[in-house]
């Protein structure tokens with residue numbers, strides 16, 4: 219494959235700045251590049267991993283012993299209120315481009331890092347919105363490397379999940395149905411969300427966003443539900459924010475080597491220097507253990523682990 223690189227550090231391709239090398243690394247700039255790379259890996263029986271902008275990943279210090287395909291197809295087209303975009307485009311570009319045209323539907327995602335494909339796979343959400351809300355259809359590559367088209371229902375979106383995540387299918391492009399709205403209002407909402415993120419999140423340090431999913435209220439013991447009743451959020455269903463649980467467990471600023479629970483946003487782990495993935499996994503285990511002991515809650519990870 220022309221453009222194939224070897225022994226590429228994955229730390230430089232993740233927002234956490236953590237991770238060893240990929241044995242093979244290929245930046246796929248077109249949809250046909252993506253398909254070719256995956257089909258080649260399958261043919262050679264080479265393990266492969268699809269990388270977006272690495273904003274939701276913890277890569278092991280050993281790296282990935284196979285082919286990493288960085289999804290960089292990024293064409294988009296807007297016609298009337300329909301958006302067609304390739305999976306490798308930054309979600310922030312779409313928020314900007316649709317806002318500029320007075321199209322409503324993506325403003326909740328102001329400041330959301332990552333690619334469109336990464337957001338669709340994990341049904342990324344914030345400020346009451348979720349990626350699934352605007353999806354009309356998705357073009358993907360299934361396990362047999364066939365190109366398939368799915369409507370929104372077939373994508374089986376749920377909280378931070380989708381059929382793509384469950385089955386390991388690769389998103390190639392997406393069509394979204396947006397609504398004509400008030401341009402100034404849409405842009406103001408997106409800007410406001412960006413500002414709130416800057417205020418609430420430790421963006422001054424490398425991080426991977428929220429480490430844990432918020433806790434489904436129904437899964438918490440009755441006693442714990444009472445303790446957190448003031449902070450319950452309905453986004454997208456009744457949850458106890460993981461940040462509130464970690465803070466209440468007294469774990470703010472808990473540190474393992476150069477990895478630390480953020481004081482500003484306790485569901486973030488910040489990288490204080492050259493941190494090894496092991497420091498992060500040990501910190502995650504400790505947080506889970508303490509939270510389980512104190513509140514009877516089993517925290518579930520939102521980040522994706524690679525190469526462990």
Ligand SMILES: Cc1cc2nc3c(=O)[nH]c(=O)nc-3n(C[C@H](O)[C@H](O)[C@H](O)COP(=O)(O)OP(=O)(O)OC[C@H]3O[C@@H](n4cnc5c(N)ncnc54)[C@H](O)[C@@H]3O)c2cc1C
Pocket residue numbers: 233267268269270271272273274275289305306330331332333334335336337338339340341342343344382387388389390419421425426427428522
């Ligand atoms: C500061 C910060 C704030 C964040 N805030 C939020 C938030 O508010 N809400 C939220 O939901 N998330 C948030 N995140 C997490 C992250 O931004 C999202 O999950 C994002 O959608 C991931 O996209 P990515 O391109 O970076 O994916 P990556 O991190 O590169 O990959 C994540 C997973 O998606 C898979 N993947 C990537 N592209 C494709 C594709 N085309 N097809 C199939 N699978 C693919 C990868 O294999 C991997 O398993 C935040 C992260 C950071 C660093």
